[in-house]
Amino acid sequence: MGFELIVRGGTLVTAQGEQRADLGIEGGQIVSIADELLDGAPHTLDASGLYLFPGVLDAHVHLNEPGRTHWEGFETGTRALAAGGATSFFDMPLNSSPPVLDAATFEAKRAVAAAKSLLDFGLWGGLTPLNLERLDELAEAGVIGFKAFMSHSGLDEFPAVDDVTLYEGLKAAKRLGLPLATHAESDGFTRRLTELARSGGASTARDYLNSRPVVTELEAVQRALLYAHELDAPLHLVHLSSGQAVALAVEAKARGVDVTIETCPHYLHFTDADVERIGAALKCAPPLRPQAVQDDLWGALLRGEIDIVGSDHSPAPPDLKTSDDFFALWGGISGAQSTLNVLLADGHHQRGVALAAISVMTALNPARRFNLPQKGELRVGADADFALVNLGQRFTLEQADLQDRWRQNPYVGTSFQGQVTATYLRGRAVHQHGQFDSTVGGKLLTPHLQGAL
Numbered sequence: 349m350g351f352e353l354i355v356r357g358g359t360l361v362t363a364q365g366e367q368r369a370d371l372g373i374e375g376g377q378i379v380s381i382a383d384e385l386l387d388g389a390p391h392t393l394d395a396s397g398l399y400l401f402p403g404v405l406d407a408h409v410h411l412n413e414p415g416r417t418h419w420e421g422f423e424t425g426t427r428a429l430a431a432g433g434a435t436s437f438f439d440m441p442l443n444s445s446p447p448v449l450d451a452a453t454f455e456a457k458r459a460v461a462a463a464k465s466l467l468d469f470g471l472w473g474g475l476t477p478l479n480l481e482r483l484d485e486l487a488e489a490g491v492i493g494f495k496a497f498m499s500h501s502g503l504d505e506f507p508a509v510d511d512v513t514l515y516e517g518l519k520a521a522k523r524l525g526l527p528l529a530t531h532a533e534s535d536g537f538t539r540r541l542t543e544l545a546r547s548g549g550a551s552t553a554r555d556y557l558n559s560r561p562v563v564t565e566l567e568a569v570q571r572a573l574l575y576a577h578e579l580d581a582p583l584h585l586v587h588l589s590s591g592q593a594v595a596l597a598v599e600a601k602a603r604g605v606d607v608t609i610e611t612c613p614h615y616l617h618f619t620d621a622d623v624e625r626i627g628a629a630l631k632c633a634p635p636l637r638p639q640a641v642q643d644d645l646w647g648a649l650l651r652g653e654i655d656i657v658g659s660d661h662s663p664a665p666p667d668l669k670t671s672d673d674f675f676a677l678w679g680g681i682s683g684a685q686s687t688l689n690v691l692l693a694d695g696h697h698q699r700g701v702a703l704a705a706i707s708v709m710t711a712l713n714p715a716r717r718f719n720l721p722q723k724g725e726l727r728v729g730a731d732a733d734f735a736l737v738n739l740g741q742r743f744t745l746e747q748a749d750l751q752d753r754w755r756q757n758p759y760v761g762t763s764f765q766g767q768v769t770a771t772y773l774r775g776r777a778v779h780q781h782g783q784f785d786s787t788v789g790g791k792l793l794t795p796h797l798q799g800a801l
């Protein structure tokens with residue numbers, strides 16, 4: 349058998365564990381995995397001493413194009429993702445403008461992503477009270493799933509769902525065979541607590557943290573789980589920030605609810621104390637939690653209860669991230685580049701999380717949950733998407749290393765153990781030692797659904 353490329357001498361990370369093997373690649377796919385491939389391919393990549401992770405599939409990013417490209421964009425955002433070992437991602441239906449709420453707005457985003465994205469991409473479709481009737485056309489267009497906010501999204505053009513819209517949206521998601529993702533914070537709770545705080549003149553980071561306590565997440569998670577249970581509908585809980593919220597979802601899953609659980613690197617790496625110390629770069633919703641809550645989240649991760657880790661990369665220009673009033677700042681963290689770094693350094697090196705588990709949470713599970721059989725694992729027949737990782741290498745993330753649009757990044761100055769040295773998409777290097785190749789070109793990923801429609 350002929351190969352375009354042989355990757356020699358690396359250690360493959362799979363769901364089963366670690367395996368020393370060569371990879372043979374042809375037509376952008378893995379066609380052979382063997383102890384030693386002898387064929388003289390035109391190109392050989394020496395991976396000795398390195399680990400090959402399946403390319404990260406970041407299920408949760410906001411690249412904001414079209415319409416808010418000055419906040420972020422497909423060029424800069426996908427460079428950051430590639431630098432962090434990602435080969436594909438799913439873009440959220442907001443904060444692009446217009447948001448993706450029907451076939452026409454899907455097509456507008458698809459066209460610009462196809463022209464500019466370095467990486468393969470899937471697109472989320474939004475569910476709001478404005479577009480319940482448009483979910484069929486979004487499914488037809490090829491969305492990866494639907495996304496709803498249970499509290500204010502930060503943008504009036506993407507309103508939160510009321511209970512009926514959420515319930516009916518879940519019903520439609522079930523019929524269409526696509527997961528519905530919820531940003532689960534209680535609107536009643538967060539809105540009222542915010543009003544009370546601001547009317548009393550509250551404006552500090554601590555005031556903001558106090559306006560979104562864990563119970564506001566638990567209330568919304570519980571309600572979403574209830575509806576998903578009643579309807580037997582597929583629910584994806586994005587960015588759970590607390591061990592208690594994960595516990596509610598785990599309990600529901602044990603009762604047969606079709607739910608998947610996502611958290612983000614920032615909930616694992618930073619605490620509420622860091623928000624007070626670092627400020628605007630760490631404002632997000634749900635907010636960062638006290639150490640004990642984070643410890644519970646790590647406990648859940650170590651027990652294998654977290655299905656997916658996504659970045660929720662959501663940057664904004666400096667003027668929206670600068671204010672004396674913490675409530676007025678844009679909520680969103682720039683972290684597209686650091687997901688694997690956090691899991692390797694804090695997870696593997698510090699807490700003994702298996703490399704296999706990291707690859708499952710960052711690649712295999714998102715590919716499976718969102719029906720992309722070509723993605724997410726180093727397997728014969730899959731796309732040759734992988735990140736090369738020097739596991740022992742320590743480095744400090746500097747501002748000059750950042751590839752995304754803006755320099756306000758809470759991870760700058762952090763010392764990580766485990767460095768991504770190159771990222772390959774369908775057998776070609778899209779990132780290598782700080783250089784990027786845009787000639788590979790990202791493709792739209794649509795779910796492979798069997799008999800759902």
Ligand SMILES: NC(=O)N[C@H]1NC(=O)NC1=O
Pocket residue numbers: 410442443501502503531631632633634662679680681
């Ligand atoms: N609109 C948007 O990007 N919101 C994200 N930012 C954040 O901190 N939480 C979110 O859901």
Ligand SMILES: [Zn+2]
Pocket residue numbers: 531586587633
């Ligand atoms: Zn959210």
Ligand SMILES: [Zn+2]
Pocket residue numbers: 408410440660662
């Ligand atoms: Zn988000």
